[in-house]
Amino acid sequence: MGDHTYLTEHLYSTFPPLRDAGGYTLAKSDRGKRLIKIPVPPLGYSIQFLRHEVDIKRAPLYIIPLQRGLTLNTPIEEVCPVMERCLNCDKDFPLFELQGHLHLCQKNEKHCLERSPECPEEGTKSDDDEDLATAIILSLQETETSSCQSAEVQIEE
Known part of the structure; x- marks a missing residue:
């Protein structure tokens, strides 16, 4: 039953570069594999809103950055061999x-x-x-x- 802050912090902890995107919107795909943007409610996205109003149960959600594009490439870290x-x-x-x-x-x-x-x-x-x-x-x-x-x-x- 997380609110917008809870959901957003979870997204930021999973994908930290999203913090620098200047906000985000969510989208889902329809059966024709087209993305449909989910309108942002006045209180922001919440888990309850996504489950009941948008009927998201198992479908993937797509995160769309609003103000700044993000790169999906992660920096290569030096890995020490076994x-x-x-x-x-x-x-x-x-x-x-x-x-x-x-x-x-x-x-x-x-x-x-x-x-x-x-x-x-x-x-x-x-x-x-x-x-x-x-x-x-x-x-x-x-x-x-x-x-x-x-x-x-x-x-x-």
Whole structure:
């Protein structure tokens, strides 16, 4: 049994840019899929008015901004990927990159075991190139990870 203020605040909380529209009107579609504007009563739209006077029960309502057009595009937020720790090297990686990392990580571990227990830095040119490529990939992944670690995630019920 919400009045116009209740209905409007609910709409604003659901779609905040509507606050800057300079008012709104409502419309519904008819069976021919045309929009029919719902006239604004003197006390504004209320849930009781929409249910009983306009006979809106399950039909969708369309919100039409009055004074200013609104964009429906929402800004893209930086989303931090789900992280998982590699059991071989004990570093965190985005889950979607972990399988590729495991291949490199296990290959490097196997390569180290084939050389010597100390795994010296000396090796062939191709080994050095692989080590450099792996180091660059790991460095880039750590940079991406560190920029997302401070983000807070809130889950609303």
